[in-house]
Amino acid sequence: MTAGYLLQQLANGLSNGAVYAIFALGYTLVFSILDILNFTQGAVFAVGAYLTYSLMTGHIGGGQLHLHLGLRLPLWLAFTAGALISGLLGVAIEFLVFRPLRRRRADPLLALVASIGLATLLVNALQLIYGAQNHNFPFHALGSLPPVVYLGPVIVRSIQLIILGVTLLALAALWLFSRSRYGKALFAVAENPAVASLLGISVSRYIVWTFFLSGLLGGIAGTLVGLSYSISPYFGQNYGLIGLAVIVLGGLGDIPGAVVGGLVMGVIEALTVGVLDFYISGVGSGYQDAISFGILLLVLLFRPQGLLGRKLVQRV
Amino acid sequence: MKLERIALLTALLALPAALAQTVSSPIPIGAALAETSNVALLGQEEVVGVKLAQSYVNSHGGVDGTPIKVILEDTGGNVTGAINAFQLLMNKDHVVGIVGPTLSQQAFGADPIAVQAKVPVIGPSDTANGIPEIGPYVSRVSAPVSAYAPDALKAVLSFHKGITRVAQFYAENDAFSKSEAGTFRQAFKKVGLNLVDVEKTKTGQSNFTSQITTALAKHPQLIEISTLAADGANLVKQLRQFGYTGQIIGGNGLNTPAIFPVCQKYCGGIYIAEAYSPSLKNAVNSWLGQHYRAQYHAAVPQLTAQAFTGVLVFANALSRVAASAHQKIVGMNLAALRVKLNQAVQTTTNFVTPLGAISIYKVPNGGGELNQKDFYVAQIHMNSSGKSGSFVYVK
Amino acid sequence: MALLEVERLSVNYGAIAALEGVSLEVEAGELVTLIGANGAGKSTTLRAISRLLRPLRGGLRFGGQNLLGLPPDRVVGLGIAHCPEGRQVLSRMNVEDNLRLGAYLRRDKEVAADLERQYQLFPRLRERRRQLGGTLSGGEQQMLAIARALMSRPKLLLLDEPSLGLAPLIVREIFDILAELHRQGVSILLVEQNAQLAMRRSDRTYVLEAGRILLSGRSSELMGDPRVQQAYLGTGAA
Structure with a gap:
């Protein structure tokens, strides 16, 4: 096993981890504010990808429906519009599911189950419209960009580099936001909604914005991942479980933690395959999930606050 | 439990009806x-096959002068749908036999x-192990992978001399892929290939880069892939992007x-083992190719040919039943005919079909x-735009 | 017309009545105390005024405007700052961010000057300005909560139990500050367990018992009332 080989596996892990990270960001954002797991995130992710696909190719359907839109947008415009509509979908989910449940002071478990139900509904709607088959972005969606780039001895798929870049950009934007007056108000809402409202902060408006942002991130992530592979109605659900593991790894509700958790998860998976399979075929790839989730369990036992989690000092 | 009850009910309903019923x-x-x-993606190709078979049989004298009529019932994509379709065909349409269902899982x-x-x-596309073992009335015209994997492998090796190192990728959580991979591993041994790496994947997996890096570190010259379609296509794309230039052989x-659309230009060059070739030269296959092309302007897909063959086998068996009974099929007691027809199907010998000369034998x-x-072995050729391609038969 | 008018306010927690027909008023510039035993409904009254709770019935007006139907954040915008019981500072945020959030609704340029004013009023907070709210001592958290409420430049300050659990020296310090605010003309509605201290510093007092106003009047007069002395001041003839 050479250093170049390990470096390549590390790069594989980081690039796949970037996908986990960008998915987990939207997840953790809602959790950090509302302490609920919004399982519609995987569905919004898929919807975002299909929206961009349809706006770009001018084609809706493949399942029970065949429609041709009168327009075809360039990738960047379709991407932006797709992400914004995904954000609005996030808002709609807040109004349709989470807000009514909060009003009734429903158990958080109920919100979780409701979100799983809505996610299933959304995914089935996608299947009805587009069919179960895979759709693909046009091959030249990314223009003249080469499919892979060589960083020294290491090969990385260009789209994967873009995903890593966008993830870090999103993190930076969230960091800047967190330093602003609005960001601090949002943190106040997260920590104590009653106190926040006594400071004049409109809690419901901030929650709506949170859902918008998380839907926006979901749409961005879905399109990027769709560009990287191909899209099918269920492709977001594969990220649901791993995304959950990632935000636990990073510390529930910890926003930078979600990114670090995603990257770490990606690297663990890559090294599991890279090291174990190198010596005994099929062992690492066969037990990949067992090993990643085993590590997750250890983290939970020894660092329940997550990898980055700082212990909160709470005096009462 | 539920199945048993449905079966019982069906038997109770069907038996008296069939006893009284004549063909x-x-x-x-x-x-x-x-x-x-x-599943309609596959089913629609088969629907075309059975319809063409009806016009083929009827334009060639029918069964002893009597025309046949293919009655379609939709199974949908699941087991319940298949059960409903079977019941309708048996009890309402009083068919002599059934071609179907589309998937092995529905067949079980x-x-x-x-x-x-x-x-x-007669199963047109049920390729899993254990289909004929379901019971004495179940036959198939779809060869299991184990029947043709070694041949396909030998063909690829004859095109590319000097291949000794093979790696395998398969979806460990898909029953069909897993059993297909096992069949291919036996075939590797049979033809003397050195299996240098096995990588397991999951259905729905889209990123394979770490498995690819590991496999490529073992320098394979041939990679065999047993996964679902979209997953395998993503895998091929990433293999090529990561610089793999060796051969690829794909499973079903x-x-x-x-x-x-998934692997686009990277699909080019993949070898696929096939149970059917549109270019096989015999009278019935030429007829099929000609009539299919007239309607769909394309080469006959494997599933169309297999479904066509299913109906053909029934028609041929019916003729033999009529001949040995010195009696027309129409007017025979339906229940008795079904039993005789089943025996005739399972003694089909060297019968020339679009799949070539086939025989059906009874398993214990x-x-x-x-x-x-x-x-046959086909190789995928993609056109220059990378958007569409074709399966070109190389053996 | 009084600055704050509470008219026959009733609040229920589920089926249990917490307030039954409470009426009270706070005039501009007044310091009014609300005293009563534990569970009498003092905090409930404040929470209803700041709209954290929805009353069953009754009227609620501030500066002539009806508060019913407004969300809590709008009430803040009208000039009511509620400093809740239990020193609810934002524990994961530092002192200065806590204070700045107090001025969340303000867009004027005097926020920095007000911040400086709070630091003058509470020098301890200036020393701890970069410390997380959760790491402050109880007295410091109380100071932070009051200072944060003042950052909104309220016309009316609702203060809930500022002395709870604090050392006597700190309690005195806090009440000195309240007196200073009162002198500056801020209207204050104070809920306090330490009735003696609160009544001595306030203009008027309401006595709440089991969700109803039992007595009300000028604090100096009520302090002489034997019922008040016996029940709340511990000075009446036993």
């Missing part, structure tokens, strides 16, 4: 195929009902044009297994 004209042959749901659910009711079934999962404690002589 009507035109002779009804059932086709339980997936016309809706995502619905075939026992036909076995109970003593109605012969990759045997569909549905992979073209089960139904009829296919014995097919000709297998």
Whole structure:
């Protein structure tokens, strides 16, 4: 096993981890504010990808429906519009599911189950419209960009580099936001909604914005991942479980933690395959999930606050 | 439990009806195929096959002068749908036999009902292990992978001399992919290949980079892929992007044009083992190719040919039943005919079909297994835009 | 017309009545105390005024404007700052961010000057300005909560139990500050367990018992009332 080989596996892990990270960001954002797991995130992710696909190719359907839109947008415009509509979908989910449940002071478990139900509904709607088959972005969606780039001895798929870049950009934007007056108000809402409202902060408006942002991130992530592979109605659900593991790894509700958790998860998976399979075929790839989730369990036992989690000092 | 009850009910309903029932004209042959749901992707190719078979048989004198009529019932994509379709065909349409269902999984659910009711079934595309073993009334015209994997492998090795190192990728959580991979591993051993790496994947997996890096570190010259279509196509794309220049042989999962939009130009060059070739030269295959092309302007897909063959086998068996009984099929007691028809299906010998000359033989404690002589290897050729391509037969 | 008018306010927690027909008023510039035993409904009254709770019935007006139907954040915008019981500072945020959030609704340029004013009023907070709210001592958290409420430049300050659990020296310090605010003309509605201290510093007092106003009047007069002395001041003839 050479250093170049390990470096390549590390790069594989980081690039796949970037996908986990960008998915987990939207997840953790809602959790950090509302302490609920919004399982519609995987569905919004898929919807975002299909929206961009349809706006770009001018084609809706493949399942029970065949429609041709009168327009075809360039990738960047379709991407932006797709992400914004995904954000609005996030808002709609807040109004349709989470807000009514909060009003009734429903158990958080109920919100979780409701979100799983809505996610299933959304995914089935996608299947009805587009069919179960895979759709693909046009091959030249990314223009003249080469499919892979060589960083020294290491090969990385260009789209994967873009995903890593966008993830870090999103993190930076969230960091800047967190330093602003609005960001601090949002943190106040997260920590104590009653106190926040006594400071004049409109809690419901901030929650709506949170859902918008998380839907926006979901749409961005879905399109990027769709560009990287191909899209099918269920492709977001594969990220649901791993995304959950990632935000636990990073510390529930910890926003930078979600990114670090995603990257770490990606690297663990890559090294599991890279090291174990190198010596005994099929062992690492066969037990990949067992090993990643085993590590997750250890983290939970020894660092329940997550990898980055700082212990909160709470005096009462 | 539920299945048993349905089977019992079916038997109770069907038995008296069939006892009283005689065969009507035109002779009804059932086709339980997936016309809706995502399985319809496969089912629609089979629907075309059984319809063409009806016009082929009827334009060639029917069964002893009596025309046949193919009656379609939709199975949808699941077991329940297949059971419903079977019941309608047996009890309402009074068919002599059924071609179907589309998937092995549906066959395991619905075939026992036909076995109970003593109605012969021919599986057009049920390739899993254990299909004829469901019961004495179940036969198939779809060869299991184990029948043609070694041949395909030998063909690839004859095109590319000097290949010794092979690696395998398979979806460990998909029953069909897993068993196909096992068959290929036996074939590797048989042809003397050195299996340097095995990488397991999961259905729905899209990123394979770490498995690819590991496999490529072992310097394989040939990679075998047993996964679902879209997963395999993503895998091929990433293999090529990571600089793999060796040969790729795909299992049944990759045997569909549905992979073209996913791996696009990277699909080019993949070898696929096939049970059918549109370019096989015999009278019935030429007829099929000509009539299919006239309607669809394309080469006949494997599933169309297999479904066509299913109906053909029934028609041929019916003729032999009529000949040995010195009696017309129409007017015979339906229940008695079904039993005789099943025996005739399972003694089909060197019958020339679009799949070549085939035989069906009875397996111990089960139904009829296919014995097919000709297998083929296709190679995917993509056009210059990378958007569409074709399966080109190389053997 | 009084600055704050509470008219026959009733609040229920589920089926249990917490307030039954409470009426009270706070005039501009007044310091009014609300005293009563534990569970009498003092905090409930404040929470209803700041709209954290929805009353069953009754009237609620501030500066002539009806508060019913407004969300809590709008009430803040009208000039009511509620400093809740239990020193609810934002524990994961530092002192200065806590204070700045107090001025969340303000867009004027005097926020920095007000911040400086709070630091003058509470020098301890200036020393701890970069410390997380959760790491402050109880007295410091109380100071932070009051200072944060003042950052909104309220016309009316609702103060809930500022002395709870604090050392006597700190309690005195806090009440000195309240007196200073009162002198500056801020209207204050104070809920306090330490009735003696609160009544001595306030203009008027309401005595709440089991969700109803039992007595009300000028604090100096009520302090002489034997019922008040016996029940709340512990000075009456035993």
